[in-house]
Amino acid sequence: MDNRISGHTGLLALIGSPVGHSGSPAMYNYSFARLGLDYVYVAFDIKEDQTKDAIAAMKTFKMRGMNVTMPCKTAACQYMDRLSPAAQIIGAVNTIVNDDGVLTGHMTDGEGFVRNLSDHGVDVKGKKITIAGGGGAATAIQVQCALDGAASICIFNRKDAFWGRTLETAEKIRRAVPECQVEVYDIADTEKMTEEIRSSQIFVNATVVGMKPMDGETVVKDTKAFYPGLVVADVVYNPEETRLLREAKEAGCVCIGGKGMLLWQGVAAFKLYTGLDMPVQEVKERFFS
Ligand code: NAD
DSSP, X not given: OTTTOOTTOEEEEEEXXXXXXXXXXXXXXXXXHHHTOOEEEEEEXXXXXXXXXXXXXXXHTTOSEEEEOTTSHHHHHTTOSEEOHHHHHHTOOSEEEEETTEEEEEOOHHHHHHXXXXXXXXXXXXXXXXXXXXXXXXHHHHHHHHHTTXXXXXXEEOSSTTHHHHHHHHHHHHHHOTTSEEEEEETTOHHHHHHHHHTOSEEEEOSSXXXXXXXXXXXXXXXXXXXXXOEEEESOOSSSSOHHHHHHHHTTOEEEOSHHHHHHHHHHHHHHHHSSOOOHHHHHHHHOO
């Protein structure tokens, strides 16, 4: 690292809070070194009310890019000069590219999800997809699946603080991608959820259920929803095998964990920053196996 950093080295960073546990600095710095790119990537602990200052500093320091995590993703949107189609619909950004002072906000979480599915041989085009969740990850996935040609998206969420946002996302998708059919239901209606999952080709958990401290729980209350060949994807990556995936596997489903989504959203951001492909296979083996 000492030999690598000079007066010319460009800066990129992750902002959000907390960020200390993030694997992004290791993944990006390895890739920069591997491709001989004169950049360094660090993480800054930034609270939501500091988002504006952090983005202004990005211009001051002529930083090439920033990844944005919770709780800054929505706040960051208003300080962008341009937005990608997905970021525009979602109203949040996780990747900012600085082109000579012009900031473009992207949302690569949904793209990461779809590319992780492709990496497992699953295409969302023309599929019926049932998705549990209405928060940040769920919204990004729902919008990207619609943009990438899903035939219909059936959303289940709790009638909690995210319910209004879930209905709004459905409305935004209907306006932006009218050929994709979108419905929203209460996740408490187990019978409806079982019926909708059984008639889908892909089911996704994009809630916090399954993640610690809810690691013994699952959003699928009736395992009759599962059938052999159904694709079941979880955005939760810690633990790697959630109760949802364990029960789905026992029922003969094709199971996909959340770790790959993290990798592929990073791959997409790396391309936006550098125009180059991250050495995916090496990064996968070093940091994701
Ligand atoms: P969020 O806080 O924005 O949304 C939380 C969601 O969970 C909401 O839909 C909420 O209604 C739902 N929820 C909360 N408690 C529930 C319960 N008891 N039963 C049913 N639903 C419940 O969170 P987020 O940022 O969208 O993150 C969701 C999950 O996605 C987290 O586990 C996060 O680690 C994961 N995630 C993974 C990746 C990845 O790359 N794999 C990326 C982003 C987020």
